[in-house]
Amino acid sequence: MQAHATLPPLRGRVQQDAPLGAATWFRVGGPADVLVRPADANDLMLLLRDLPDDVPLTVLGAASNMIIRDGGVAGVVVRLARGFGDIAVEADGIVAGAAALDVTVAETAAAHALGGLEFLVGIPGTIGGAVAMNAGAYGAEVKDVLDWAEVATPTGLLRMTAADLHFAYRHAALPARAVVTRARFRAMPGDATVISARLNDIRTAREATQPVRARTGGSTFKNPPGAAKAWELIDEAGCRGLALGAAQVSEKHCNFLLNLGGATAAEIEALGEEVRTRVRAATGIDLEWEIKRIGRPAPADPIQHSGPGGPPSIGSMP
Structure with missing residues (x-):
C-alpha cells in the first residue's frame, strides 16, 4: 500500500486494510487503507509532518x-486511543x-463538584470530536466552556483558544x-x-x-435556522418509520437513522437522502447532514447499481 510505504517510523500501531465498521456506532463500513494509532502527541506530529500532502488523512x-x-x-x-x-x-x-x-x-x-459540563453526558463521542465539531446538547455547546485546545499540525503543536477556533454551529x-490532542x-x-x-x-x-x-449515528441532520x-420537519414529511432495506428512520426520534441489523452504509446514506428529498418537497427546506459521511462507495453498491432484483424498496415498516 503506497500510503503505508510513505509513513515515517512510528512507535504506535500501524495496520493495513484495517476493518473499521465494528468500531462505528452504525456497525457498517469498509476498511481503512492504513490505520494508525499514534503512541503519543510526538508520534502523531511525526506522522503529520512526514505524511505526503497527496495521501488523504482522516481522523x-x-x-x-x-x-x-x-x-x-x-x-x-x-x-487516538491509549496515550490520549x-x-x-x-x-x-x-x-x-x-x-x-x-x-x-x-x-x-x-x-x-465541578458544574457547567453536565451537557457532555448527553453527547456520545470523544473530546477531540466534540471540539472539532463544536458539539452541543441540552442548551450548551463546547464553545461555551472551552478555554483552549491543543492541536497537532504538520508544523508543530498549537494551543488555540475558542476565539481562534471561530466556533459556529457544529x-x-x-x-x-x-x-x-487535548482541551x-x-x-x-x-x-x-x-x-x-x-x-x-x-x-x-x-x-x-x-x-x-x-445501532445509530446520533442526530442525522442539523437543525435549520429558524x-x-x-x-x-422529518415528521411533517411523513418519514417517521420510513425504511430502506435494513435501515430505518427511528420511530422514537425521527432525526435518528437506525441499522436494524445487516444494513449497509449505502442503505443508511440513501435513506437519509430520501428523507432530505421528502422534507424538501413537503416544506421547501434543505436539511443539512450533521452526520459525517466519509470513504468510498462499494464497487457494486446496490443503491447505485441495481442488480436483477433492483435496489431495496423504500417504505414504512409494517
Whole structure:
C-alpha cells in the first residue's frame, strides 16, 4: 500500500486494510487503507509532518456521528486511543485528552463538584470530536466552556483558544490536517448533589426520547435556522418509520437513522437522502447532514447499481 510505504517510523500501531465498521456506532463500513494509532502527541506530529500532502488523512474519534461507506477509507486513518485519554481535574476546570469520552469528562467533573459540563453526558463521542465539531446538547455547546485546545499540525503543536477556533454551529475552524490532542474546559465549583442530579436528568431525558441502545449515528441532520427542529420537519414529511432495506428512520426520534441489523452504509446514506428529498418537497427546506459521511462507495453498491432484483424498496415498516 503506497500510503503505508510513505509513513515515517512510528512507535504506535500501524495496520493495513484495517476493518473499521465494528468500531462505528452504525456497525457498517469498509476498511481503512492504513490505520494508525499514534503512541503519543510526538508520534502523531511525526506522522503529520512526514505524511505526503497527496495521501488523504482522516481522523476518527468514537465514530458515533459518522457513516463510513462500504468501500472503505483511502489513505491514512488516525485513531487516538491509549496515550490520549488522560483527564486532569483543576480547581476551576478539566483538562482532557482527545480520546477521553465526553460522558467520562462530565462524570469526572461531577464527582469533583465541578458544574457547567453536565451537557457532555448527553453527547456520545470523544473530546477531540466534540471540539472539532463544536458539539452541543441540552442548551450548551463546547464553545461555551472551552478555554483552549491543543492541536497537532504538520508544523508543530498549537494551543488555540475558542476565539481562534471561530466556533459556529457544529463547526470549528481547525488548521489543515490538524488533530485535536487535548482541551481545557472551564467549570464552576458547586454542590455535588445538584450537579449529579443534573447529570441524571439529562441521562433520563436522553433515554426517554432517543434510541440510545440501537445501532445509530446520533442526530442525522442539523437543525435549520429558524424555529423548526429537524425532527419536526422529518415528521411533517411523513418519514417517521420510513425504511430502506435494513435501515430505518427511528420511530422514537425521527432525526435518528437506525441499522436494524445487516444494513449497509449505502442503505443508511440513501435513506437519509430520501428523507432530505421528502422534507424538501413537503416544506421547501434543505436539511443539512450533521452526520459525517466519509470513504468510498462499494464497487457494486446496490443503491447505485441495481442488480436483477433492483435496489431495496423504500417504505414504512409494517
